Amino acid sequence: MKKLILICMASMLMACGAERATTPRVEDFKYSVDKFADIEILRYRVPDFEKLSLKQKEMIYYLTQAALEGRDILYDQNNKYNLSIRRTLEAVYVNYQGDRKSDNFERLTTYLKRVWMGNGIHHHYSEDKFVPEFSEKFFAEAVKSIDPSKLPLSKGEAVDALITKLTPIIFDPTIYPKRTNQAEGVDLIKTSANNYYGDGVTQAEVEAFYAKMKNPNDSTPISYGLNSKLVKENGILVEKTYKVGGMYSAAIERIVGWLKKAATLAENDKQRDVINTLVKFYITGDLKTYDEYSIKWVEDLASQIDFVNGFTETYGDPLGMKASWESIVNFKNIEATKRTEIISANAQWFEDNSPVDKQFKKETVKGVSAKVITAAILAGDCYPATPIGVNLPNANWIRRDYGSKSVTIENITEAYDQASLGNGFVEEFMWSDVERQRAKDFASQTNNLHTDLHECLGHGSGKLLPGVDPDALKAYGSTIEEARADLFGLYYMGDPKIVKLGLLPDKEAYKAEYYQFMMNGLITQLTRIQPDKNIEESHMRNRQLIASWVFEKGKTDKVIEMIKRDGETFVVINDYQKLRTLFGQLLAEIQRIKSTGDFEAGKKLVENYGVKVNQTLHAEVLDRYKKLNLAPYRGFVNPVYTLVKNKKGEITDVSISYNEGYLDQHLRYSKDYSMLPNKN
Ligand SMILES: [Zn+2]
16 A cells, blocks of 8 residues: 555656666657557656676676566466467567568567566456457457467367367456446455465455454464465365465575575675575565564665565455565665655654644654665566565555565656656646646656655654554445545645755645646546446545545535636646645545445545545546546556676676667566465
8 A cells, every 4th residue: 555656647758867878868758659549658768787796786686587487377377368368478478470560460469469468367556357349250260370389278178178268258248347446335455366265255254354363363364375376275265375395486496585685685684684584585486574574674775776575465355455566676875865854854843743633643753764766677576567666565564664665666666757858738738827837846856755745754753552453444444545645745735844855846846746636636637447347446536535535525615626728628727725634634534444444435425425436527528538648547567687707607797778669578587586386
């Protein structure tokens, strides 16, 4: 629940960094790599990689290898047929001897690209299953036309049987329609297509199983169920743990192998200990060891290189317990980190002065560490779609007692900003040149600052009242938590203190963020929703919740208006200070809901403001957006790292190249980092 994803792709001017000797310059770098369906694929630069020491570069190399080895785990977690489907499509793509220019083959290629983007057969964002545009007949013929030894056949399985097995999974929209179902009133486990729970397991059984494990008096509980699949064996529920010798062992063994190599090059003993503890966790699967690792990880602030590698975020489980596998390897952007250090140094002031009721505030805000990082690789659930900020660990008690590490991934936001330059979005959706100019002048800075405030302060602020179950808000928990972090940031963006601290250059600058946020929450994020659908994803729910709540509460004072001009709807903000006050009021209420575990109030807020879409407005927005011919979603390709060796075989350097395309990258990953069987 601590991932921040870039929603608004407004085109913003980006201040150019200093010229670098070896990293390609912004103006020479080709950010856009590929475009298909509703997706644009970008690449990102890794500025200053060359300036790291050889030892650091080599360590990063091993950590990137460990990152790539987990790719198949995520596919299998997302749906148990994903690996078979991906492997079948890849086999056809590589080996097909028929007409590769035919409509059917091109549609199959597009479908395969979408599977890579979603790490499976569901859309990475809407989580709806997408249905291919090629025919079932073509699929069967194409699969039959290639050498069976290239196909992911199980032992003794005939090609026809494989086709019969996969065809309905791929083509029938009623089978596995939703990856993670959050809709109210149905069994969330049974109606979710992902693979965290075995066949026949019901939501009631899962809830009872874990309720029995939990001790309400334990103030340092493990993250129950985090690293396992819950299945029924002979009528009894058992956890299949992800570990060496357990589920996903073949991939985890490889991850462990690379981590051990990285540990030998650690920058300091603390970091070595972090890696070794993670290895121990992968070997034992013991969640107490995982907490031990998380604490050591959050306390390692000295190292320049850092990484996330493991079962981390629980968005994919409708009950928010089981974690998907992900990895990001990164190193600190020392210059940009000065900004977040100012925020962290003033964390207590922000906590003390927030509009939240005193009983819900932290007396002492601990360990709000924040840094700006440069991503070196994105993997698992951070690839191809990726967050622009991360705040970890997730365990509430570790955050309470040890704090959390918060990062902004600035080379990713740079890629977004640069790729958006002059694409017509701002021209279409902003009300006037005043808003457009403000966006040009400040939005890049305010975007980064809002991310920083969200991550460094928002998620870390406030406290639960004693005895309140951290999971009390259940399916609404993620949305409420994201709203809390966003509001904390929004409220303070407009505070004069921000300018005093030198975080924004001008007292008008915050208006760029307010306008963009309201425009996004009320109008433009609808571009990412299919016609007739409601909002499911928690970050999107959170944004609409905030925007429509303040819109409604400010209606009599006309704080914000939705005005029609030539049949097109625009957001107009008349009173920015009153808007700030409304953000503060909602922050206070959301903190109260979180702190007291008020499920009913949380549910009401989310259902009333965050979920339902105004269909008339939606149709209009989709129509306007379509004319711009932009892709609403973006993903990334990674750079390629290669060990450079001398004649004696000694490593002399690690080179980085940015030339690999989307297709080549995925085919290579599937060849080099694919240890898991088709069925796990
Ligand atoms: Zn967040």
